[in-house]
Amino acid sequence: MKKLLIAALIAGSLGSAAIPASSAVIIVREAPPEPRSERTPPPRRGYVWAPGHWDWRNNHHVWVRGAWIRDRKGYHYTAPAWQERDGRWEMQRGNWARGRRDNDGDGVPNRHDERPNNPNRQ
Template identity: 60%
Template sequence: MFKKLLFAAMLASSLGAVTAPASADIVVRVAPPPLRGEPVPEPRRGFIWVPGHWDWRGNHHVWAQGTWIRERPGYMYYEPRWTERDGRWHYEQGRWNRGDRDHDGIPNRVDRDRDGDGVPNRVDRRPDDPNRR
């Protein structure tokens, strides 16, 4: 009986130890090579095309071919990219963010003019006017 209780206690305590993999920040001094040209396939219903990009693996850049990923309704996909800051190259992984109804690059939850009519939401009588999109 004691062994069963001990096993159950160990199992219960280990459940909190399971973690999801974290995305590490990748910062390097070596600029990525120029992007490779690749043909863009015909559109596929329910999917979006993510073009090829340079990944960082080990100590060098590795080309990752373009691929199709399934759409997520209400979300926008931001492609992987490299940006230079202070003489170093920072890699941003591709990611999904909540939607952007007016396509101004500002997520809806912080957008000051969701329907893009030029009237701030706080004074707009119809901040989500579907005729303004």
């Protein structure tokens, strides 16, 4: 009986291993609400501001406030964003990418871009 109980406990602990929610791909049919207006604080040395965003929790959108995260040398931070694809919404989690900085996301590294912070990129 003890062996059966121990085997059940081991099997149960292996079966309950969960993937962190931050690594899961989220795809939903409901569009996120418009982003909320947040005051961006002044820059802090050694930190990057991660702006607030809508997350998907318990079958509905939940606002996550912006926060400071420690900077990583040699990496740049991409904020979380929702993208619509074929009538469904997919959340791209915030992440760190190694390599060249491209502030406006136009594919041209800042050091070669005439206007690296152009919010109206084509």
